[in-house]
Amino acid sequence: MPVFRPGIRLIPRLTVLLLILPVTAGLGGVLAPAFGWLPALGGQAWTLAPWQALWQAPGLADMLRLSLLTGLVSTLVALAIVMLFLGAFLETPLFRLVRRLLSPLLAVPHAAAAIALAFLLAPSGWASRLASPRPSGWTRPPDYLFPGDPDGLALIAGLVLKEVPFLLLMSLAALPQCRAHERLMVARALGYGRVNAFAKAVLPGLYPLIRLPVYAVIAFATSTVEVAIILGPSTPPSLAVAVVRWLNDPDLALRFQASAGALLQLGVTALALLLWWGGECLVRRLLAGWLEGGGRHRGETLGRLLGGGLTGLTIVLLGASLGGLALWSLAAYWPFPAAWPSPMTLATWREAADTALGPLGHTASIGLGSTLLSVVLVIGCLEAETLRRRPLRPGAQLILYLPLLVPPVAFLYGLVQLQAQLGLAAGWTAVTLGHSLFVLPYVFLSLAESYRRLDPRWGQIAAALGASRAGIFWRVRLPMLTAPIAVAAAVGFAVSVGQYLPTLLLGAGRLATLTTEAVSLASGGDRRLTAVYALGQLALPALGFLLAIGLPRFLFRHRRQLLT
Amino acid sequence: MTLRTLAAALLLPLLWPTLPAIAATGTDAPPVPEEWAEVEEQARGQTVYWNAWGGDATTNRYIGWVAERLEERHGVEVVHVKLDDTAAAVSRVIAEKSAGNVDEGAIDLVWINGENFAAMKRHDLLFGPFARRLPNFALTAPEENPEVLTDFTLPTEGYESPWGKAQLTFYHDAERVPTPPGDMAALLDWAKANPGRFTYPLVPDFLGSTFLKQALIELAEDPAVLADPAGEHDVATVTAPLWDYLDALHPHLWRQGRHFPTSGPELKQLMGDGELALAFTFNPSEPAAAVAAHQLSPDTRSYVLDGGTLGNVHFVAIPFNARHKAGAMVLANYLLSPEAQARKQDIDVWGDPTVLDMDRLSPEQREAFATAEDNPARLPPEALGKLLPEPHPSWMEALEAAWLERYARN
Numbered sequence: 001m002p003v004f005r006p007g008i009r010l011i012p013r014l015t016v017l018l019l020i021l022p023v024t025a026g027l028g029g030v031l032a033p034a035f036g037w038l039p040a041l042g043g044q045a046w047t048l049a050p051w052q053a054l055w056q057a058p059g060l061a062d063m064l065r066l067s068l069l070t071g072l073v074s075t076l077v078a079l080a081i082v083m084l085f086l087g088a089f090l091e092t093p094l095f096r097l098v099r100r101l102l103s104p105l106l107a108v109p110h111a112a113a114a115i116a117l118a119f120l121l122a123p124s125g126w127a128s129r130l131a132s133p134r135p136s137g138w139t140r141p142p143d144y145l146f147p148g149d150p151d152g153l154a155l156i157a158g159l160v161l162k163e164v165p166f167l168l169l170m171s172l173a174a175l176p177q178c179r180a181h182e183r184l185m186v187a188r189a190l191g192y193g194r195v196n197a198f199a200k201a202v203l204p205g206l207y208p209l210i211r212l213p214v215y216a217v218i219a220f221a222t223s224t225v226e227v228a229i230i231l232g233p234s235t236p237p238s239l240a241v242a243v244v245r246w247l248n249d250p251d252l253a254l255r256f257q258a259s260a261g262a263l264l265q266l267g268v269t270a271l272a273l274l275l276w277w278g279g280e281c282l283v284r285r286l287l288a289g290w291l292e293g294g295g296r297h298r299g300e301t302l303g304r305l306l307g308g309g310l311t312g313l314t315i316v317l318l319g320a321s322l323g324g325l326a327l328w329s330l331a332a333y334w335p336f337p338a339a340w341p342s343p344m345t346l347a348t349w350r351e352a353a354d355t356a357l358g359p360l361g362h363t364a365s366i367g368l369g370s371t372l373l374s375v376v377l378v379i380g381c382l383e384a385e386t387l388r389r390r391p392l393r394p395g396a397q398l399i400l401y402l403p404l405l406v407p408p409v410a411f412l413y414g415l416v417q418l419q420a421q422l423g424l425a426a427g428w429t430a431v432t433l434g435h436s437l438f439v440l441p442y443v444f445l446s447l448a449e450s451y452r453r454l455d456p457r458w459g460q461i462a463a464a465l466g467a468s469r470a471g472i473f474w475r476v477r478l479p480m481l482t483a484p485i486a487v488a489a490a491v492g493f494a495v496s497v498g499q500y501l502p503t504l505l506l507g508a509g510r511l512a513t514l515t516t517e518a519v520s521l522a523s524g525g526d527r528r529l530t531a532v533y534a535l536g537q538l539a540l541p542a543l544g545f546l547l548a549i550g551l552p553r554f555l556f557r558h559r560r561q562l563l564t
Numbered sequence: 565m566t567l568r569t570l571a572a573a574l575l576l577p578l579l580w581p582t583l584p585a586i587a588a589t590g591t592d593a594p595p596v597p598e599e600w601a602e603v604e605e606q607a608r609g610q611t612v613y614w615n616a617w618g619g620d621a622t623t624n625r626y627i628g629w630v631a632e633r634l635e636e637r638h639g640v641e642v643v644h645v646k647l648d649d650t651a652a653a654v655s656r657v658i659a660e661k662s663a664g665n666v667d668e669g670a671i672d673l674v675w676i677n678g679e680n681f682a683a684m685k686r687h688d689l690l691f692g693p694f695a696r697r698l699p700n701f702a703l704t705a706p707e708e709n710p711e712v713l714t715d716f717t718l719p720t721e722g723y724e725s726p727w728g729k730a731q732l733t734f735y736h737d738a739e740r741v742p743t744p745p746g747d748m749a750a751l752l753d754w755a756k757a758n759p760g761r762f763t764y765p766l767v768p769d770f771l772g773s774t775f776l777k778q779a780l781i782e783l784a785e786d787p788a789v790l791a792d793p794a795g796e797h798d799v800a801t802v803t804a805p806l807w808d809y810l811d812a813l814h815p816h817l818w819r820q821g822r823h824f825p826t827s828g829p830e831l832k833q834l835m836g837d838g839e840l841a842l843a844f845t846f847n848p849s850e851p852a853a854a855v856a857a858h859q860l861s862p863d864t865r866s867y868v869l870d871g872g873t874l875g876n877v878h879f880v881a882i883p884f885n886a887r888h889k890a891g892a893m894v895l896a897n898y899l900l901s902p903e904a905q906a907r908k909q910d911i912d913v914w915g916d917p918t919v920l921d922m923d924r925l926s927p928e929q930r931e932a933f934a935t936a937e938d939n940p941a942r943l944p945p946e947a948l949g950k951l952l953p954e955p956h957p958s959w960m961e962a963l964e965a966a967w968l969e970r971y972a973r974n
Contacts, residue, residue, distance in 0.1 A: 029659075038658075038662070039662065040658050040659075040661040040662040040687070041658065041687055042687065058968045058969050058972045058973050059968075059972050059973035062973055122837070122839075123839060124834075124837035124838055124839045140838060141837060141838050141839045143759070143760035143818065143819060143820075143839075145819045145820075145822055145823055148819070148823040149823075150822065229826060233823060234766050234823050234824050234826065235766070235822065235823065235824065235971055235972045235973065236972050236973055245768075247651070247655070248649050248651035248652075249651070249768065250651070250654075250678065250679030250680045250682070250683050251679065251683060251961065252654070252658070252683045252686075252687060255658075331858070332858040333836075333858040333859070333860070333861065333862070334858075335836075335837075335838055335861060336837055336838035336839075351621070413655060413658075413659055416655070416656060416659040416660075417659040417660075417662050417663045418663075419663075420659060420660045420662075420663035420664075420665045421663040421664070426670050501652075504647070504652055505652065505655065505656060505659075508613065508645070508656065508670035508671065509613070509615060509645030509646065509647065509652075509670075510613065510643065510645065510670075512646065516646065517618075517646065519648050520617070520618035520619055520646040520647060520648045521618065521619060521621070522619075522648070523617070523618075523619035523648040523649070523827070523829060524618075524619025524620045524621070524829050525619070525827070525828075525829025525830055525832050525833045525859075526620075526621065526829075526857065526859060527833060527836075528858070528859075529621060
């Protein structure tokens with residue numbers, strides 16, 4: 001087919017062209033002010049003054065330590081939980097149950113999960129209420145520093161809770177690609193216990209497939225703003241939170257320092273990735289002996305206990321957090337130490353139902369639009385890789401991932417300027433394109449490895465049977481990849497639903513979505529309304545994930561080998 | 565073209581962002597006419613994008629009501645752009661100015677005061693002066709009520725139009741705190757007796773900074789110097805009593821002063837959760853409204869400190885590049901109408917005090933402002949008289965910087 005090949009080959013270039021303008025604009029919007037250039041605010045000379053101001057910001061060392069440590073520790077813990085769980089329960093009935101429970105939880109927006117967890121664990125939270133006045137003896141909330149502890153433990157807990165479902169879903173999509181089932185069977189046949197078999201035979205094949213999602217988790221965890229504001233310490237906060245405070249400060253001169261801070265944040269994230277990469281190398285070297293040592297049952301029970309216990313704890317915490325949120329959405333005045341709101345009322349839901357229909361429509365249409373665009377471009381890029389038999393250039397990949405690495409609040413300023421410069425009207429198109437910038441990297445990293453690892457021999461067999469390039473793509477490769485594509489689309493949709501600043505700034509606030517409503521209402525501190533909107537925000541992507549998991553099952557009900 | 569040259573070519577316009585944009589120069593918006601009737605005529609059919617904090621459901625409902633009225637009376641459509649922080653609107657105006665967008669701005673009216681206004685005015689991001697052109701502005705009797713002409717001691721010079729009033733108001737759970745502290749010294753004693761039951765929002769949140777200013781006014785040896793720019797005095801000496809006070813207070817605050825709520829609304833939420841027993845707000849009617857909305861205990865009561873508390877006025881302003889300036893002016897004028905102001909002050913609607921001077925209104929108009937029934941959580945109207953003027957803004961900056969230096973590290 002003469003059209004197919006050149007068409008596909010154009011897509012990587014098209015993608016890079018589509019991205020390079022906003023990415024450079026976004027980056028330029030940070031770079032220029034960081035070195036003193038922002039004529040609109042009177043910055044007309046190149047200077048290092050913003051960096052000097054940043055250096056003297058009180059508590060900078062603590063901010064850096066906090067960002068780096070919480071990012072790395074939370075990723076490590078989340079990854080360990082997912083791997084232990086897979087090791088202990090892969091291919092058991094419990095596994096299927098947990099998978100069903102956890103996947104929709106991925107749809108919980110970060111801010112909503114953080115608010116819910118804060119309410120569960122705070123001194124006046126649900127857990128403390130359930131234990132009061134008996135057996136704790138508290139008639140007033142106690143005064144312990146959690147969440148908001150200076151070491152960031154609450155922040156780490158919140159991040160772990162959100163990253164476990166994400167990493168699990170990424171692993172599930174990758175398991176068939178690394179032939180986990182066969183590897184497990186071989187190792188078990190050689191007498192390895194369940195956990196040992198997974199750790200020694202499956203994990204070395206699985207980890208490379210989920211490396212990119214792990215890197216994305218690190219990037220997110222080191223630079224998160226919404227979770228850190230709610231669960232992190234305040235004196236000082238993590239660097240990303242401080243940058244947002246400076247950017248939002250009425251003293252516009254602080255925007256120069258904030259831009260320098262955003263670049264420093266980029267450096268912190270890069271350092272975290274570098275440290276992690278160094279850790280990977282170290283682990284690989286140190287564990288080579290253990291891998292080949294032949295131990296078949298060492299640590300088997302411990303691994304199972306930890307895997308089961310930690311996963312159980314994650315599910316209980318997430319479930320209880322969301323339960324608390326659901327209760328708040330029904331509460332009237334709910335004082336401490338009442339364990340249940342009484343009386344319960346639907347008033348908050350009714351109030352929201354009156355106003356939420358428009359935002360719901362916008363949320364869905366923007367989410368579908370940006371996801372569709374991203375999925376098409378990503379599949380095109382990956383198919384072009386297959387045709388060329390080499391991956392995208394590192395430069396192109398960097399452009400793809402930059403929107404994830406730069407704190408959005410700094411990045412977006414340049415985007416809005418670009419939008420104004422191009423005369424692109426604020427509205428649906430601008431917002432959808434803006435969302436795609438953040439959706440596309442997630443779709444890419446969700447799909448890339450599964451796509452790249454698809455055995456090329458399927459295509460070769462089809463070609464040997466006379467199928468054209470296009471035919472192989474449409475009738476062999478695409479159907480075989482339906483499950484990971486559906487999951488990647490669901491992830492992309494969830495990312496779009498959760499976007500606040502791009503929607504507000506690029507749409508000039510004219511397109512109200514569930515998230516813009518939720519965030520502006522959350523700033524008013526009414527937990528009831530926040531709960532209603534957070535649950536609404538959760539429902540849409542949860543629907544997406546249900547479809548992503550259910551649709552391939554339905555389509556391939558007669559081709560079970562295509563499913564996990 | 566390689567990626568690098570492409571990137572360089574694209575970066576170029578960003579480095580010279582004052583170059584006129586391609587599209588923005590294409591259209592010339594007609595200037596706002598002189599005659600008010602013509603302004604109203606031009607406004608007809610316009611859509612005004614009003615950027616206003618959207619964190620409060622009662623305020624949002626009031627803005628929705630205003631939008632309906634304006635459509636009926638003047639054929640102007642009003643869209644409430646809900647913000648979590650006014651800084652987002654400021655960002656957008658700066659970006660538009662950088663891109664050379666001088667008359668196609670996406671924001672027509674913005675709810676603003678204090679530092680945000682000072683910053684936007686200093687950087688020429690506002691349209692005006694327009695306030696005196698609004699027919700209803702005269703009803704505020706600006707000559708007798710200079711507070712509608714000054715925003716945190718800065719003269720507004722007509723670049724914003726007054727909308728409502730705020731005064732620092734304390735509220736407490738009367739069941740737990742029968743007699744709340746009436747001044748800063750009593751507050752310290754009370755905090756020592758009730759550890760962990762009081763705190764203030766994280767500086768530089770404006771409510772947190774307001775608490776510092778309030779304390780400084782009471783504790784400074786000569787509060788009169790606060791009206792001058794801070795640079796004219798020895799800041800360290802003037803503020804020393806404040807830092808001694810905070811050093812003594814912090815160990816008895818919520819979380820021993822090691823963690824602070826991020827904002828006034830979070831303070832309110834902590835009151836609702838029972839973690840705090842005493843808090844404060846800038847909206848005198850907020851405690852009563854929060855009781856009605858089930859957010860605070862029915863035992864909540866409001867009061868102001870014995871020596872009076874800080875107060876100010878909040879405003880609406882028009883960005884320099886607003887596309888629908890006539891519509892925005894018609895909206896700002898309607899916000900000052902007796903009808904809109906009376907409804908705003910109604911405790912069942914919002915409860916935000918009016919900026920109008922009652923002597924300028926007809927008896928029928930005045931009647932609409934009468935309070936219907938007494939809400940026990942509400943501040944008695946006579947208490948609002950004890951209003952302290954804001955210090956010069958430079959003191960706020962000095963206090964914020966010193967606070968961060970002292971308390972914002974581990």
